[in-house]
Amino acid sequence: MNIALIAHDKKKQDIIEFCIAYKDILGEHQLFATGTTGKRIQEATNLPIHRFQSGPLGGDQQIGAMIANEEMDMVIFFRDPLTSQPHEPDVSALMRLCDVHLIPLVTNIAAAEIVIRGLERGDFSWREIVKQKKESNK
Numbered sequence: 001m002n003i004a005l006i007a008h009d010k011k012k013q014d015i016i017e018f019c020i021a022y023k024d025i026l027g028e029h030q031l032f033a034t035g036t037t038g039k040r041i042q043e044a045t046n047l048p049i050h051r052f053q054s055g056p057l058g059g060d061q062q063i064g065a066m067i068a069n070e071e072m073d074m075v076i077f078f079r080d081p082l083t084s085q086p087h088e089p090d091v092s093a094l095m096r097l098c099d100v101h102l103i104p105l106v107t108n109i110a111a112a113e114i115v116i117r118g119l120e121r122g123d124f125s126w127r128e129i130v131k132q133k134k135e136s137n138k
């Protein structure tokens, strides 16, 4: 599964602690992240992560492009709901694309704790069927 990890600045410590706690589960998947989030997680966990641009410089849109291509299976995005972001339109667009393509999106650590357990159990294997269907329609 391809998993995107993103956190706004005031939530970066949360996502780092989350990734440390669930390193073994996350390590079985292909990880992607916006620039600064990915760098911080990599430093803390040594997990291999494909890093895109920083969010304000287009990272959310790059992850959005993967969603549009059915290349992303899950988005873990710890948003800061109390701070305005210069790239708010990009954030909204990313979440919208998750809804358009039915990509599981969690936006806070409480939901992420539940979803990561589902991931461990294999609850998201239906994503493989979606991808196989896309391949056979090419």
Ligand SMILES: O=C(CO)COP(=O)(O)O
Binding pocket: 006, 007, 008, 009, 033, 034, 035, 036, 037, 038, 053, 054, 055, 056, 059, 060, 091
């Ligand atoms: O701004 C972000 C998501 O909208 C996150 O970007 P960074 O990981 O580069 O800080």
